[in-house]
Amino acid sequence: MKLNLLVVFLFIGQLCIAQNTLTVRGKIVDANSKKPLEFVSVIINSNKTNQPITGVTTGIDGTFELKTKEKDINVEVSFIGFKTIKINTVKKENDVANLNTIELEEDAQQLDEVVVRAEKSSTEFKLDKRVFNVGKDLSSTGASAMEVLNNVPSVNVSIEGAITLRGGQGAQILINGKPSVIASQEGNALGTIVADQIEKIEVITNPSAKYEAEGTAGIINIVLKKNDKKGWNGSISLNTGIPNNHSIGVSLNKRTEKFNIFSQVGVGKRTFPNESKSYNINRTNNNEILSKGEGDKNEQFYNITLGTDYYINQYNVITLSGNFAYEIEDEDSKTQFDQIDGNNATLNSSYNRFEITEATNPKYQYELQYKKDFKNNKEQSLLFSALGSFFGKDQSSEFKNEAIVGIADPNQKTRTDFKEAQYTFKLDYTHPISETYTIETGAQYVLNDVTNDYAVDNFQGGTWVNDASLTNIFDYKQNVLGIYATAAYEGEEWGVKLGGRLENTDLNTVLQTTSQENAQNYTNFFPSVHTSYKVSNNFSIQAGYSKRIYRPRLWDLNPFFNIRNQFNIFTGNPNLQPEFTDSYELTSIHKIGKLNLNLGVYYRNTTDVIEDVSSFDTSTGVTTRMPQNFGTSKITGFEANYKVNLTKWASWNGDFNYNLFNRKGQFDANNNFDFEGSRWDTKSTIKFKLPESFDLEVSGNYRSKYKTAQGTVSKNAFANLGLRKKIIKGKVILNLGIRDLFASRIFESTQEGTNFFSSSSRQRGRFVTFGISYGFGKGEAMEYSARKRF
Incomplete structure (x- = not known):
C-alpha cells in the first residue's frame, strides 16, 4: 500500500x-x-x-x-x-x-564517406545490460556467430561450441529477444548465423524481470540486422578459404512508404577438420587405452530468408518473416585404439576405427509481429509476436573396425531421427508515465516439443543385430509460462529499475523403450533490482541483483550418447532437477582522456548445481560422463573492459575476467566434491589504419588452467589476424581473415577417480578466409554489405 x-x-x-x-x-x-x-x-x-x-x-x-x-x-x-x-x-x-x-x-561528400561508419565493434553500458555493437571486425571474415561471440567481452566459446559467460555454464541464448531452436547450442545451430547478419549482441549478466529467467549465467541476445532504408539496398558477397570454405550471398531490400521487403539468399560449402586424443588408465590393474584420431566434417548449406514490414499507418506496423535452411553433412574419421597392459607394457590389442556419417538438417523459422506506437508518447508501445521454428536431423553412421594387433571389436552402425519444434508467444507493453518514470509489463509462453529416435546395430554372425541396450526413443516436452512487471525511474544522475517475474514450468520426458517417465511442474518467483548513479560525465556506477534458473535441457536429460569413441562416452540423466542462482554485481564506468574503462565485481550463489560426473567400468575400461545435481557453488569475480584510442590510426580494446570459486557437494559415500579454485581469461585486440585504405587487426585470447569437480581443464591461447582493403571509393571491400593464426587453440581436460584417470584433447587448426563484397543502395546500406551465409 x-x-x-x-x-x-x-x-x-x-x-x-x-x-x-x-x-x-x-x-x-x-x-x-x-x-x-x-x-x-x-x-x-x-x-x-x-x-x-x-x-x-x-x-x-x-x-x-x-x-x-x-x-x-x-x-x-x-x-x-x-x-x-x-x-x-x-x-x-x-x-x-x-x-x-x-x-x-x-551532402555528396558525406555519401562517399559513409562506408567507413560502424566498422569497429564497440561496447556500451545500459541500466541492465551491456551492448556489443558488431562492426566489421577483420578476423570475422566468413565467420559464424560462434566466432563473433568469442570476440564479445565476458563470453567464451569452446571448440565443441559450449558457450560460457564469465566462466559459467548455463547462459540463455536468444535471437532478437526470443527463444529459438536456431539459438540452440546443440547441432551447430548457431553456426548458421554469420557475422554480417548481426547488428549487436546484448550481454545481460544480471537480467531484469522483463527477460525470461532461464540461464543462471545470464542472457546473450543476438540481434540481427534488418535494413530499412528507402529505395533499393543490398549487397553481394563471395568468400573462399582454407580449409574448404566457399560461399556466395545476396541480400536485397526494397523500402516504400507502406512496405519494407527484405530478402537474403546464401549457398556454400565448408569443412571443419578435427584432431583428437584420449587416454584412459584403469588403476585397479594399470591397463591403458590410448586413442588418436583425425577427420573432416563437410557441410553444404542453402538458405533463403524473406520478410516484409507493412506500415498500416504511422503508429501500427505488421512484420511477417520466414527463413528456410537446408544442410547436407558428411563426416569421415579414422581413430586408432591401443589397449596396453600397464604392468608389463604389452600391447594387447590395436585396431583402427573408421567412421562415415551422413546427415541432412532442415531448419525453418517463421514469425508474425505486430507493433503499436502511441500518438501522445513515442516511447509508449505494445508489441506482440508469434514465433515458430523447427530443427531436424536425419543422420546415419557406419563404424568399421580393422585389427592391427589382436582382434577388433565388431562393426557398428547408428541411426538418428531428431525433430525439435518450438513455439513462442510474447506480449510486451511499455508505458512511460513521464520523462523519468516508465512501467513495463508482459507475458511469454514457450512450448518446446522434441523427439529423438536413436538406434545402434552390431554386425554379428554376418548380419546386423540391434543393440537394445543402446537403442531408445526419447520424448521431451517443456512448456514455460511467464508474466512480469517492472517499474523504472531514470533521471539525469540517478536511476533505478525494480521488477518481478513469475514462471510456471511443465516438463515431461519419456524414454519409450523402458517406459521411464519424468514429470515436473513447478512455479517460481524471480525478482530483480538495478540501479545506476552518474557521479560526473566521466564516471558512473551501476549495481544489480537478479534470481535465475537453469532448466536441464534435452541433452542433459536424454540417455542418448554417441559411440564415436567407445571408451569415452556421455549420457544424459532424465532425473535432473533445475539449478537456481542469486546473482549480484557492481560496475563502475570511467572515461579518462582517450581511455574508456569499466571495472566490475560480481558474486553468484548457485544451489542444486548440475555437474558432469565421470564413472569408470573396470571390466571394460569405459569412462562414462553423466550430469548430476549436487551441492552449491559460490563464485566471486572481478572484470575489466577497456578501450583506448592510442593514436589517430591505432586503437586497443579488450577485457579481463578473474574469479574465485568454492564448491561444496557430496555426490555419494565415496565422492566428496568439496574444492576451491580460481580461473581467469583475457582478450585483447589492436586495430591499425594503414595508408592506401588498408586496415589491420590483431587479436589474442587466453584462458587459464582451472579445476573441475574431478579434474582440470588446461590453459588455452590463440590469436587471430585480419586485413582489409577498400577500393572503388569504398564500394568494394576486400577482406583477409586468419583465425587461430598459430594453430594453438587446443582444448585439453582430465578427469580422475579412485579407480581411473582419463584425459582428452581436441583441435581444429588454422582457418584462412578471403572475401570480397559489394554494397549498393542509399545511406547506411553500404554498412550491411558482406557475407550473408547462414
Missing part, C-alpha cells in the same frame, strides 16, 4: 512539473523531392552547457516531437547523407516551439 501511494504522489508531482515543459515539434523533408525523411536524428542542446539534453528520430511521416524543461536551447538536425542543420534561435509560444517543415539537402 505504501509503495502504491508513493508511486501516485510521484506521478502527481511529475504532472505538475510537466505543465511547464517546453514541447518542440516539426517535420523533416528532403529538400529536392519534398518527401518526408524517416529516422532523422533531432537533438536538443542546452545553450548554457553546450551539452545534449534529449533527442529522438523522426517517424515514417517525417514528424518529431520532444519535451524538455530547459528553455534556453538550440536544435540540431542530422541524417547520414545530408547536411546537418543547427537552429540556434527557437521561437516559443505558450510552451510550444513549432519548427514547422525543415528541409535537408544531400
